[in-house]
Amino acid sequence: MADVTFIVDGKTLTAPAGTLLIEACKSHGIEIPAFCYYPGLSLQAACRMCVVRIEKQPKLATACTTTVAEGMNVTTESPEIAQARKATLQLLLGNHPLDCPVCDAGGECELQDMTFKYGAADSFYAEPKNHRDEQKWSPVVYFDRPRCILCYRCVRMCGEGMDIFALGVQNRGSSSVIAPNIPAQLSGVVENGTELAQLDCEQCGMCIDACPVGALTSGTYRYKTRPWEMNHTATVCTHCGDGCKTTLGVRSVSDGSEIVRGDNRDKSGMNGDFLCNKGRYAFDFANNIERLTSPLIRKDGKLTPVSWDEALTFAGNKLRDLRQDRGPNSIGVIGSNRTTNEENYLLQKFARTVIGTNNIDHHRTADFVTLATSLQGATGRFASQHDVEKSPAILLVGGDPTNQAPLTAWNIRTNVRHNNARIYIANHEGIKLRRQAKAFVQVAPFGYGAFIESLKADNDFAKSLHAEEQLVVVVGNELRGGELASLIKALPHAKFALLADYANSRGASDMGLLPDVLPGYQSLAGSTIANEYAAADTPGLDLLAMFDAAAAGNLSALYVVGSNPVKRYGIDAVTLKSTFLIVQDLFLTETAALADVVFPAANLYEKSGSVTNSYGDLQLVSKAADKAGTRSDFELIVRLAGHMGHDLKTLVPFGKGLRSDMGQSRGAQSGEADRHSVWMTANNLEPKTSPFDPFAILDEIQRLVPGYDKLLRLQLLSGNDQHISPSASGLVQITTSRKDLVLPSADTLFTSGSLTRYSPMLQDVQRHQSTEVADHLASAD
């Protein structure tokens, strides 16, 4: 819209017509206090804190509901306004206790700030304050009624933002109260003879984040610490593939530093204000006492704690001997969906160059290989998470983002609410997002092939899709292989994204944790990477084939990093009886329990590097916490290679480079400069000094992996996301007969693969949802 010019506090400002005065002021650095106003939610005008004086208007006006107009002359601070705000505060404080020193929100409370600013702590009210006891609505949501200032942010957040409508306003006037959706008399939860109201919802905690005061507090954080006693680190959530930023509050403990809180109040990431239950609370697995903190070696059939040196030497020697005696192709490597790109790249390079085999795979949760091969050569066909937030039209085929990719669901809802986006859904189930859909097509179970066929036919759904000029297609993991390829072919004008399950599922694929392609989906023979690795050009064993080989006694060793295939693929323990098994993980998982050597690893919140969400948005991961006795997977892989006697410089390019005399004239590499050093110099990058610096591998990724070559360091380091599309061409789709290789993890809002059982919060919430509120479904349909 056209710009208008207006005056605020004597300054001439401009903003697009239709902008709310409070927003226009904010973007010019003028802060107007507000309790009920919350960007992105509907307007409430309930609190009257934002009052300003607008020339020629008889009364003070609310800046949160006034749109800027040409020539408007506004005063935002004056004795009159201060008096009005002070009076508002005094009313709000009528029942509100003034005990900030013992309130959980003390130090980060908007009411406390305003009371300080306007000095409204004295009150004219002689009546006793209405006290109510605190209520526990769910394991993660607590409500302290006297602190509530009835701004209704929580109600709107839950209804409009989450589309749950689990919170309501009950009673009237000064007895108004925020109420959860299961009233006390129906909850069946009794404590000290009192029935307790309960909350049946997605337990996202968005209401808590939005609450300007200490009325809603988080079950996992409340009364543990003070905001100023924590260090805060913004990093990427480890749980689903959506790539939310979560800001972790961390404090020192005797064995490192522990995470006490996760939130996204700084709105730093691509998720804006959003976080789901897992991103906000399920960091607690990191503090679990069952964490492995010492390397273990199987001695007399029992896993026994040993020193790092003993474990690494033992594992390194054993791997080297087995490679020598039984050949590199008798060894398999399985990578992770939750380790960083650098670690994934390093692991496959380890497999291919240190061990010398293509027997590398990971638990695939979406068919990124088909996506990359189907879209090769095309530009602008890979959708980013931002497209879901902004695109005027979205087609969702399969999948249930509400449960599997909560940020995607949030973005779809927001896009509908703010931009009237048109959502088309084809699903075999009536998923919750159907409420936002413009059109819904019921697909028969396993009937996606027929649905894709119907896109060629003459029907309304197909017609409206073909008429959409900017269509983003989000594909659930029901579609893989041929079906996925034909869907992509059927909609040649659309952008595509696949929903995958964990923080770095996409990164695991992109980085080549695959037996038949190299990083960037490059082919095993002839590609740049292939030439540089000088490794075998025959495809290796995939994950299932490795276990088949193990069962047949042909797998001499298996190195598993951050994965639990034994549980996930239901592998019988006997299968691995003649395989030397090395497992690197956080916990003694089903797989680790069978191992000969176990290395305790750090988790994603305890390391740095980068991850790629399922849309291909690359983001920086920062080290927030620390656990004594663990090491990063990166370090462990490098050390293992070292103990196998490998020259580390050929694995991780650090230091001055392989050959100081570039353009060498003798020896095996004669006539050839150290390509990495040349590239580093050309790109103005400093060589890294340590083999344990993940950024040394990032350099190599950027140099070699198509798509990642365009990444901008400054963007990455400033914590911004950037979209990566595998841009190479000449990719070959290897058809494999094993359809079950892609195995969606079927995680829900309250599960996260093997981590689920180590997160007390997830356990609590699952119990809450399944027993306490089982019969009271919040959904409107």
Place this chain on the structure above:
Amino acid sequence: MATIPNSIFTPTTAARFDKLATIYPVKRSALVPMLLYAQDEIGYVSDPVVAEIAQRLDLLELDVRNVLSYYSMLRTVPAGKYNVQVCTNISCMLRGGFELLDHCKHTLGIGHKETTPDGLFSLEEVECIGACCWAPAVQVNYDFHDDLTPEKMDAVLDSYRAREPK
């Protein structure tokens, strides 16, 4: 027209509700009248009433409770057979409304929004019932009694007791 199987209401009320849900531009506009009729029939707005009305109007039960709790005339616990509503708003107050209320509390032995143990009477202090010109006024269920004194009030209460079979 969608009818609700196993309605908790009498066929007449159920039919009335079926119609109510269709006569407003927005379905939920029927909420307050439905709550009132339901209360008349069941005696109070019970949890099953909330559930059925929510179902009839495509609302969440929470929505129904939000509205329900706003209105003091809607009850969520059973009232006595005769619900004595004493007005203490301005006209009645000036003409002895509070004395009347105290008198009722005393003779019935119950307080505001309470019910006698035999379930016969319940007492409520209410705002203006529109009978100011004959203040102080009391409403028992849908009957009006005006120009009252404590003595006249006793007679009113007795007249209800007399209706009960011995």
